Amino acid sequence: MTKRSLLILATPLLLAGCVNETASYAIDSSDHALTVIVTQDYFWSKQAGLRLIASRLPDCQRQFDLGKTPMADLNVELFSTGEDSYLLRSGDEMWQVDTQNCTQLPPPADNVQAQPIGVFHFDGRKKLVFERAEGAAASAQ
Secondary structure (H helix, E strand, O other): OOHHHHHHHHHHHHHHOOEEEEEEEEEEEOOEEEEEEEEEOOOOOOEEEEEEEEEEOOOEEEEEEEEEEEOOOOEEEEEEEEOOEEEEEEOOEEEEEEOOOOEEEOOOOOOOOOEEEEEEEEOOOOOEEEEEOOOOOOOOO
């Protein structure tokens, strides 16, 4: 076998451990939602790309690049900070978005009032899921 043949055969194995997962929090319908996207380009990467799609169709939909986050114990917490305003937190990083106009807001103040909604995380099958916080309202806004 040539080196090229080995490389072609090995490519699927190299990509097999990659992650490209999404999970959504439906705010009041599937047309009004926050979707987290986690991508890991190489199975040996300890970091994953984190993106967010804010949508309130048909008025707006926008994707935000939130940077890199550690793959180990990935948790993206979601909080409500007011009507159509949400805060996401992963480790020490925080992002605030508004779904009225699908815009990213400045980082929140230290004393921001936020109600927990839930957390995006990997389940036992390594699928990204959204798990509602205990006691969170069915349609938190």
